[in-house]
Each structure stands twice: as structure tokens, then as C-alpha cells.
Amino acid sequence: MVVLSSTTIRIGAYIFLRWIPGHHAPPVVLLSAALYAIAFVSVCQSQGWPAAAGRTPSSASSFNGIIEGERRLAAKSSGENRGASKKERRTWAGWILLSGLPDPTSFQLTAATVCVNLLACLFVADMVYRAPMMYPAHDLSFSRVGYVSDTTASLIVREPKGSQLPIFVSYREVPHVSGRAVDESWKAVGKVYWLSNDTDHTFTMFINGLQPSSRYQYAVSNNQTGHFTTAPIAGHTAPDSDKLTFLTSSCIKPHFPYNPLAHPLSMPGFKHLARWIPDLKASFMLFLGDFIYIDVPRRLGSDPETYRREYRQVYSSPDWPSVSQYLPWIHVMDDHEIANDWDGNTTVPYPAAADPWHIYHTSVNPPPVSLGASYFQFTQGPASFFLMDTRRYRTPSQPLSANSSEKSMLGPEQLSHLLTFLSRREPEGVKWKFVISSIPFTRNWRFGSTDTWAGYLHERQIILEAMWSVSPGIGVVVLSGDRHEFAATAFPPPEGSRWPLSATVHEFSTSPLSMFYLPFRTYEERDGEGEVCLKYVPDGNSKFGAVEVMGGKGDQGVMRFRLFVDGEEVWDHVLTTGPTVIGGRGSDAVWG
Secondary structure, three states: OHHHHHHHHHHHHHHHHHHOOOOOHHHHHHHHHHHHHHHHHHHHHHOOOOHHHHOOHHHHHOHHHOOHHHHHHHHHHHOOOOOOOHHHHHHHHHHHHHHOOOOOOOHHHHHHHHHHHHHHHHHHHHHHHHHHHHOOOOOOOEEEEEEEOOOOEEEEEEOOOHHHOOEEEEEEEOOOOOOOOOOOOOEEEEEEOOOOHHHOOEEEEEEOOOOOOOEEEEEEOOOEEEEEEOOOOOOOOOOOOOEEEEEEEOOEOOOOOOOOOOOOOOOHHHHHHHHHHHHHOOOOEEEOOOOOOOOOOOOOOOOHHHHHHHHHHHHHOOOOHHHOOOOOEEEOOOHHHOOOOOOOOOOOOHHHHHHHHHHHOHHHOOOEOOOOOOOEEEEEOOEEEEEOOOOOOOOOOOOOOOOOOOOOOOHHHHHHHHHHHHHOOOOOOOOEEEEEOOOOOOOOEOOOHHHOHHHOHHHHHHHHHHHHOOOOOOEEEEEEOOOOOEEEEEEOOOOOOOOOHHHOEEEEEOOOOEOOOOOOOOEOOOOOOOOEEEEEEOOOOOEEEEEEEEOOOOOOOEEEEEEEEOOEEEEEEEEEOOOOOOOOOOOOOEOO
16 A cells, blocks of 8 residues: 555656646545555554664564565565675665655665655645645736737736826837837827726726837836737738738646746746747737636636636736737637636636636727627738637537537527628738637547537538638638647548639647647547648647738738747748639649
8 A cells, every 4th residue: 555655646746747737636646645644654553663763674574574565575675684785775775765665774765755755745735726825916917918900909907006096008109120200209098097806907998090010119107018019901011021920829827847946827838939929020929718727737716706816827927028028919718718628608607707808808809790799800911810719609519419400619690700701802912811719620639529629510511611612812721729739730622522622721720838738649630531631749838830921912822830849940831822723623722
């Protein structure tokens, strides 16, 4: 029992702290610790330890009869005679440290092996409880930029200190690489006299009347500041650039992989991202869900304050400023902002989960498609975007089959708006439609697939056919996350169908930004399903993609996807649009 419980503590703690911080691990580790303590004391008492600690190694033979198997191992290691070699003594010491057993001849070895287990338990408890108990972030004072159009910018500010009120917000244009002369004088946006817990001491402001493709700085009277660049006019790129660049990823959890010396709100993946932001010159981050993990490693409540605390902790991370001061963030929601694999619509705990989601994210997202909706669309430069909500409107994933026409991921109204988006005519110069999904569109992920679009194949087929039917010369790309792996998948139209090969839809699914990756492979292309694997990269605690959409007035659209894993660029892929081939398939699509 000593060896078994000790081994469970160590393996369980390692998996939890460095591999997967699942909520099952802490109870298993702490229960094993209790069993270890009981078994350890029992063994010591039955063998007369610690009195035996002063005996010579030969007196350990009686102790080594704890159980028959351990007696033989102990006899081999320590020897039952006084002439045991140094090599045998080292082997014995290694066994004690590895097994967690007490050593009747050495207090130091016994203390060392006990300390290993004690530290493992303390690290697990630290991972679970230190951040929520010691860093609730009630004093968080921060600001960030959300959606930025060609003429407006949205800003959220949090200030819990009443002494800072009223709060004034101002902005100014700053010189840009274009060299155009600018008016650098500060202009007032507005002021706030009162903040309360109703909005978690936050407020939102919109800066209007801006110039396209221009650089601005904002300042708040509570010493918050930041920069943003307005979008180019629809169908164009900025005068000083031939492309629009944005980033995409999902899934973050502070302090993972665990490091006892790191800040409990540190975000290792943010460090990798921050290193690339100056070079990539991205216009915004499309974050595709799991901004918080309310139930990982352990759910500590289902009330609005518990959910709010999780958001505040991310924004309190010492690594957050490095990825937000010059980069606006746009968000969609996924399950861990509510509960794992959520398909309960707006039932409990959705209302509590939606409270900070609306306060911190949708308040500065692009405009919703319709009043009260939690899905969004916008156009920026040579690309248009539809951000789906795959959680609030879906029907349960069970018990209906994936091909049931009664199952819906989006609900009838959102599906109608998505189909309208796909069929609408885009402004001249817009060559790409991006459909944003928090979960994978492909069915090639075979683990937990009922929670993805693989569990809603009837509705997915309707959407795919609408994507294949998009106007000639415009490409359709799905961006998704959730799986803690990366995969690029192509969806060519069925052979012999009315759609040309150039109508092929592509998906880039990227995650996590700062979380675990799965130790086993879950993505598999299968014959006959018509979903082509272009690239599969499962490993890496930090993954994000950079999407570069090229401008230009020609008939052909070009975009490039660049994949970064643990801070290094590991793969890139170029897609082009092309003229349609009437009546059949043709070699008019470039897959890389």
C-alpha cells in the first residue's frame, strides 16, 4: 500500500501539473496522500521504527519482510550481511527514494522520500487554490481595445477605486509610417462619474470620427493607455501595406504548465505571442473561446462572482499587457466559459456565465448581427467575417444522431443570418469570407466529436453547400479552436457535383494559446468522407496562427496562413481563389 499510494501521488501530480490539469487529479492525489500517511505510519509502527534507525544495515532484514515481494527486493538491495557493497547501498537508497518506503537505517532517506510526496501534494493544492484564494483581482485596474473599424474604436476600462472618479478618456492621432501630417492634440471622448458592481466596475466607451488606416493613442485618467490602428476601407489594405494580418487561437489557463517559481497568474503562451507581435503587425486577435476554464482544475462556484473572478485573473496576469497594449482582441464563446461540452442553451449556469462574458467581451466586440444576438459580423479590408455562437443556441448533442434534421448547432435565426452572409455580395476588393467557429468544423477529430460539428452533420451539410455556392472569385475559410491541437483541413465539393474545385472550403483549427496539448493522437482522415488533411500538428502548449490576406484589385484572392508553435514558426500555407469552372471540376484551386 505504501508503494502503490506513493506512486499514485507522484504520477498523478506530474500528469496534473505538467500534462493535463484535469479536475479528477486533485482528489485522487490527496486521497492517495491520506492512504500513504496511514500505511506509512502503520509500517513504521509494525517494524519498531524509528528505534530501528540506529541499527546497522544487517538489522534491516526483519523490516524488509513488510510484504514478501518487498522483502526480496530489500534483501537484494541492502544485503542481509554487513558486507553489502556500496553499489548495493546506492541501489537500496534509490529504491527508498523511488518507492516512498521508510528506511529503517536512515532518517535522512526516509525524510527525503516523504518530502517528495509532500511537495507533490503541496504543488497540486497550490495549483488549485492559490490563485482563487490569494489573487481574486478585486483591485484590477485595466483597459483594453476591442473591435476597431475604419472610423471607430471600442474601449473597456475597469477601475474599482472610487478615488479615481470621475474618469476621463481622451485620444490623439499619432504619426504613422505613411508620413501623412497629423493633428497630435488630445481630444476628449467622455467621462464617467460613477461605477458599481453591476458592471464589475467597468465601463465601455466608443471613439468615433476616426480616419481609416490611422494610428491612435488613447489615455485614461487612471493612468491607463494604449494604441490602436483603424481598419482600412472595405475592399482595400492600408496605404503602407499590401495585406491585412490578424491572429487566431483559443484556450488559455494561467500557470500551466505549472512552475512553483512563476506567478500564479502567469501565462507562458502570452510570452511566445508577445515576441511575435512587433514583427507580425497584426490588426487584431480573433480569440475563439475558452478564455477562462471555470471547471479546470476544479469548479469553485457557479455564481456570477466566481465567473467574474476568472476573467479578472486573466486580465491581471503579468503577461497580459504585452499582448494587448498594441493588439485589439475580438472574442467568441466556447464551453469552458460556461461548463464542459455545454449544450444546455440558457439554462443554469449560463446566466451566471454570460454576465462577465457580456461585461468584458461582447461589450467591445463587433456589432451583433441582430439586437440581443451573441454572434457578430464585420468587414475589414479585403476580408469579411461571421463570428458564430456555437453554444447558446444549440440543441443537445444527445440522444439524436449526428445526421438528424432536428439537431441544430446554431438555431434557425443564426443559421439564416449565416446563410445570408455567405450569399451576399461583397464590396469590390473583398476576396475572402471567414466563418469563425469555436469548435472544429471537420469530423476528422475522433475524440469527443459529438461536441463538435461532427455531431451536427445535417446542419453542417447545409452550411457547406452554401459555402461552395459563394460567388466565384471569393474564398471561404473556417477558423476554429478547442481541440488543443492544430489541423488544416480541405473540404472539396463532391466529385461530379455542380460546384468547381475552386469552391473548396478550408479550415484552420488552432489551439491552445497557453494550455495543455493532448498526449495521444485524435485526428484521423478517413477514406470516403471527403475531408482532406493538409497538416496536423498535435504537440505544443502554445499555438497561434497568423492570417495574411493580400490586397489588390485583380480577380484572384491570395491568403497565407502561418502556424507558430511554442514561439517558433513551423508551417505556412498559401490559398488562392480562382475563376469558377462551369459544369465540373478543374485544377483551379491551390492547396499549398
